Each structure stands twice: as C-alpha cells, then as structure tokens.
Amino acid sequence: MRLYSRRQLISVAFSSAVLVLLLAIGFGVIRVLPGTAAKPGAQQVSRSEPFALQTNHVRSDEVLTARSGNGLSESELENIRIYENRNQAVVNVSTETVSYNWFLEPVPRPGTSGSGSIIDNRGYILTNAHVVERAFKVHVTLADGDRYDGEVVGVDPENDLAVVRFDPQGRDLVTIPMGTSEDLRVGQKVLAIGNPFALDRTLTVGIVSGLGRPVRTSNDLVIRDMIQTDASINPGNSGGPLLDAGGRMIGINTVIYSPSGGSIGIGFAVPVDTARRVVPDLIEFGAVRRGWIDIVPRQLFPQLVQYAELPVEEGILISQVVSGGNAEAAGLRGGRRNQAVRYGSTVIYLGGDIITRVDGVATRSLANLYEALEDKRPGDEVRVVYLRGGAQRETTVVLAKRPEQFQWE
Incomplete structure (x- = not known):
C-alpha cells in the first residue's frame, strides 16, 4: 500500500474541490449573482464577439499612398x-x-x-x-x-x-x-x-x-x-x-x-x-573622338619639383609640343632638349610651360587634364592658364583630335 504525505493529501483535496466547483457552475447548479461579475466602470466582453486587439494603426483613409483594390x-x-x-x-x-x-x-x-x-x-x-x-x-x-x-x-x-x-x-x-x-x-x-x-x-x-x-x-x-x-x-x-x-x-x-x-x-x-x-x-x-592639346604632358611630382626648383607643386609640365600643332600655334612652349632628365623609364624635358587650368578646371594631375577635355571635340576652343618663368599667362587653344597613344621620345 502506497503512503501519501500530508501535503500531497491537501493538494489532492483542493484540486478536487476546484473541479467540483467548476462543474457546478458549468451545469448551472451555482449561479453568478448579478453585479458581481464585473466591477463598476470595467469593460464587459460579450461572448458573441471575438477578442479584438487594441491598436493605434493609422486608418486606411489616412495613409499617404492610396491603396488599390488588390492591396x-x-x-x-x-x-x-x-x-x-x-x-x-x-x-x-x-x-x-x-x-x-x-x-x-x-x-x-x-x-x-x-x-x-x-x-x-x-x-x-x-x-x-x-x-x-x-x-x-x-x-x-x-x-x-x-x-x-x-x-x-x-x-x-x-x-x-x-x-x-x-x-x-x-x-x-x-x-x-x-x-x-x-x-x-x-x-x-x-x-x-x-x-x-x-x-x-x-x-x-x-x-x-x-x-x-x-x-x-x-x-x-x-x-x-x-x-x-x-x-x-x-x-x-x-x-x-x-x-x-x-x-x-x-x-x-x-x-x-x-x-x-x-x-x-x-x-x-x-x-x-x-x-x-x-x-x-x-x-x-x-x-570617342575627343579634343586634345598637342603636347606631351608630364604631371608634377615632389622629386621633379624639388630638382627643377619649380614655382608650383601641382600642374602639368609641357615636356614637348608637336611641331606645327595647336599648342605651338597658341604660343605654348615645350621643354628644352638640353635639359632632359630621366625618371625611371620616362624622359622629361625641363623648361616648358606649366599648365595649371583648362577651361576652369584646375589641372593638378593628368586625370584632371583628361577630365577637362573629356566632353570636348576636335575644333572646340578652350582657355588655358599656364606659368612661364613664374608668371601666369593665358591663351586659347583650338583642340585637335586626340591620338590613341604618344610615340614621341
């Protein structure tokens, strides 16, 4: 025969009493007195209506974008x-x-x-x-x-x-x-x-x-x-x-x-x-046929600026101009043959003009020069600002067709 503790007996008795009470209410043996199911002011939930979430969504007619019939x-x-x-x-x-x-x-x-x-x-x-x-x-x-x-x-x-x-x-x-x-x-x-x-x-x-x-x-x-x-x-x-x-x-x-x-x-x-x-x-x-200034450009870099004692640290040095080309016609000058220096495999002729601006675009690098001429066509005119002997000058260049690659030495 199994033994039960006093706590177990009390728990079983309490559970049984609760079950009997619930069954009695369910079969109508015990009735809930009117007025005792809800306190005054409390919300009563009807058994015939489903439970509704309490939300604060914006009403559909207030949504900024109207929705179509298919949602x-x-x-x-x-x-x-x-x-x-x-x-x-x-x-x-x-x-x-x-x-x-x-x-x-x-x-x-x-x-x-x-x-x-x-x-x-x-x-x-x-x-x-x-x-x-x-x-x-x-x-x-x-x-x-x-x-x-x-x-x-x-x-x-x-x-x-x-x-x-x-x-x-x-x-x-x-x-x-x-x-x-x-x-x-x-x-x-x-x-x-x-x-x-x-x-x-x-x-x-x-x-x-x-x-x-x-x-x-x-x-x-x-x-x-x-x-x-x-x-x-x-x-x-x-x-x-x-x-x-x-x-x-x-x-x-x-x-x-x-x-x-x-x-x-x-x-x-x-x-x-x-x-x-x-x-x-x-x-x-x-x-793309792009306009070009007939020069051999060299971007300035610190070693070159220091060696040649140039007046600016950024710009495009004209190493060479094409004989009879648009740069020469506009008065631009290239470097001198007797002032050639080598940097790696690149030969640079010193003494030429330094272009600082083309059509309002500062030419601090070769990328800037290409950028300034990117939407220009052969025959277009551009204003070129350059330095010669430390003095700033300006000229107008009628652009030629840009060659695919430079072959000058």
Whole structure:
C-alpha cells in the first residue's frame, strides 16, 4: 500500500474541490449573482464577439499612398508596371577570354558577366566597358533565354561605356528609351534592373543619393558627374539600366563601393547624358573622338619639383609640343632638349610651360587634364592658364583630335 504525505493529501483535496466547483457552475447548479461579475466602470466582453486587439494603426483613409483594390499601393503598381515594360529590354552579356598554355596554344576561358540595355532595334546594346574588357567572344542572352553571338562595336574606357551589337535576325526587339540626367534631384525614386550573381532581370528600388560624384575606377581613371544611388547594385548589375519613375533610362549602373564586394547601399551609375554624347561615336568610329592639346604632358611630382626648383607643386609640365600643332600655334612652349632628365623609364624635358587650368578646371594631375577635355571635340576652343618663368599667362587653344597613344621620345 502506497503512503501519501500530508501535503500531497491537501493538494489532492483542493484540486478536487476546484473541479467540483467548476462543474457546478458549468451545469448551472451555482449561479453568478448579478453585479458581481464585473466591477463598476470595467469593460464587459460579450461572448458573441471575438477578442479584438487594441491598436493605434493609422486608418486606411489616412495613409499617404492610396491603396488599390488588390492591396497594392500606387508606388508598388508603378514598380510592377515599369518592370513589366522594361525588363524585356535588359539582356545578359557574357564573355570568353583567351589565355595561353605552356605550349603557347590559345585556351578559351569564361570571362566576365554583366548586364546591358537594348537601345536600338537593330541589336545595339549599351553596357560597361569593363564587362567586355579583353573579350574574345561575346554572348547576348535575351529575356526569353535566346542566346546570340555579339561583337564589341566600340569602347570608351574613360566613361566605362561600351556598345555591343548582335544580329536579331528579324526579331522585333524591345528597347529602353533614354531620358535625361540633367534635371535629376537627390531623393527621387530610381529603379535598377540587372543580372546580379546570374539572377536574371532582378529589380531593385532606391533613390538618388547624390549627384556629381567623381569616381576613380580600377583602371585609375576618374569618371565625372556619377549618380550615387542606394538601389542595390551587385556584381552582374554592371551595364544595366538605372530608370526613373517613368521607366526612362537615366544612368548606366557601373560600380559599387563596398569593402566586401557586395552592396552596402552605395552604388554609382554613369549619367545617361554622357552615354548620349559618346554612343554615336562608338557606333560610327569605334571610339570617342575627343579634343586634345598637342603636347606631351608630364604631371608634377615632389622629386621633379624639388630638382627643377619649380614655382608650383601641382600642374602639368609641357615636356614637348608637336611641331606645327595647336599648342605651338597658341604660343605654348615645350621643354628644352638640353635639359632632359630621366625618371625611371620616362624622359622629361625641363623648361616648358606649366599648365595649371583648362577651361576652369584646375589641372593638378593628368586625370584632371583628361577630365577637362573629356566632353570636348576636335575644333572646340578652350582657355588655358599656364606659368612661364613664374608668371601666369593665358591663351586659347583650338583642340585637335586626340591620338590613341604618344610615340614621341
């Protein structure tokens, strides 16, 4: 026979009494007296109504954005409408490169992968220069998965832009209209479509976070007037369109600022107005025809300034001028042959003029000189401020066509 302690017996007896009391109330044996179920002023809950949460939500008629019948806001419907109308014009651009084995035989290898926008129904695609850099073959994949061979028509490394063309074989292509980046405002909504991490035609939404940003690329070139956005831009988005709320292209997604390589809310796009300016040249000539001053420029650096006892620490030294060129015609002077010095493998002729400003842009570096002439064409005139013997002078130069490379010694 099992023994029970006094505490256990009391607990069992109390539990039994409570159970009997509840059963009696349930069967109506015991009635709750009127007025004893609730105290005066207390809220009574009706058994016929479900329990309601006490909330402080803003009423639907006070929400700033009116909602449609299917529960989507006007902003959401706008995003959907833009995506459905534009994603068909966004393509995947992939490349193959060539390397060589130990027997000097060419070996094809997978290259880069990015995005692009169809801008012409003849098969012209606008993308980034770094997407097709060193490409041996180019492949274009459309929204429906159809794949075409493409070719690089033209490249502008200074703005990280390129044009690729494929033969649509009579297919009716959807194109993206170009807007303008001139009147953009910080805070306005933007949408980015691309292929991040090979996830085809991904849409991200953000705002214009900043304007006029100078961004230095991996090739040590500075792209002017970049659009900063917090719309997620990841590897694979490069070359895809940045759209405004009307579905017009206002930029070409280019780079992200991220120590980890992923998006942290700081992305950049080349303004579409820059693309408008360079695309015709890329299609017609394969490169951008930019104006140039016929000189061999050398950027000042501390050792040179100290050795030559120059009057300024920053500027562009004219090492040589082209005989009969526009610089000579404008009165600019190069260095003297008998004052040649060597810095590494570079020969510098001292004694020439030092350019400090071109068309209002301070030329502290070669990048600044390229920046000042980036949107100038052959035949344009620029004002050049320079130093000669410590005295400041000015002249006007009619720009010539910039050579692809310098061959002077």
